Amino acid sequence: MTLVYAGTCCHAPGMTSRAEMAAPETRKQLHDAFARQRQALIDTGTEALVMVSSEHFANFFMDNMPTYSIGMADAYEGPIEDPDWLKIKRTKIPANPDLSLRLINEVMHTVDVCYAQEWKFDHGMSVPLHFLTPAYDLPIVPVNINCQNPPLSPLHRTWELGKALRRAIDLAPEKIALIGTGGTSHWPCTPDSGRINEDWDQVLLDQLIHKRKDALLAYTDEKTISEAGPGAFEMRTSLCVAAATEDQTGEIWFSEAIPIYATTCSITTLYMVE
């Protein structure tokens, strides 16, 4: 049918691997927000979920790094990390290769994307899915934006990717949700892991829900990495979904800096079918 729901959520592996180390009240609020987003997928009759993430060298490497990639596999599998560490059971995740093909074909009219018929999900996909589709009964179309190793996509191109995804989604007969994951400040796997720039995160979330295109496109990678850490390059995933949903103002459903999870955990809704 078209886009029925869009939003963002965090994918911090600490949310499952070190789950119990956060304050119980904070954890409850975070889980409630995920439950609300899960319910939104159900209430809107979502039949497929397009998830925009940034993987962490699980499938793609600098030998041939795709700037943008869209999955077109018959099924996916994840998490690629040690399930005992991530505390998410390794499982098969349903796909919709036919929908993938249609989306890819349409997106390619304005944005060059790679496609991948083999894709193992890392925590960037597996953590959100663990909360949002715990029964793994919703077909996923994974979209990856390289946010790990420069050169990275200019933000105005990521904006165009969001526009292209929206156009492609609106041409499909299925009811589709679009969720971006990642992008608040963090310094993952570095000596500064655990550092969070809360102010930076709040400003970013505000720009995202109000779809302030000019403000979002004015971010520079030099400033982002120095103020919000290399993990914040993942803001591209959220920016992409904001671009896809310029026609509505969004809402922040949860946002809190959780140092033990090494970032600000946030959940936003950027679009909901009327």
Next chain:
Amino acid sequence: MSLYYVQKLLYNLNRDPALKERFDTEQGAVVGDYDLSEEELGALRAIDIGLLYVLGVNGQLLMHFATMNGFSWDAYIQAMRDGLEKHGPVRAGLYAMVDGKGATSTKETL
């Protein structure tokens, strides 16, 4: 400048348990397939996480290499800090984009 090949080796080790097994038993043969400098070879031989970090290895690759070699999370973080102290700022790669230490936050919450 063979940071690319150090990272490629770590990427492959993370994904391929059989390669990791060979790395543990006949490291010389495995590293021979990669174009590495003496310093990089030494850091790999000694599992010197601190030096690998300073040489510019991305943490998303390095963390898994540390874990598979028995480093706890805290030991991994400490090894990088020790590496910076001993060898100076990060010389190449992503973290050399800022101050060579991996971070210059304007405000921190910890």
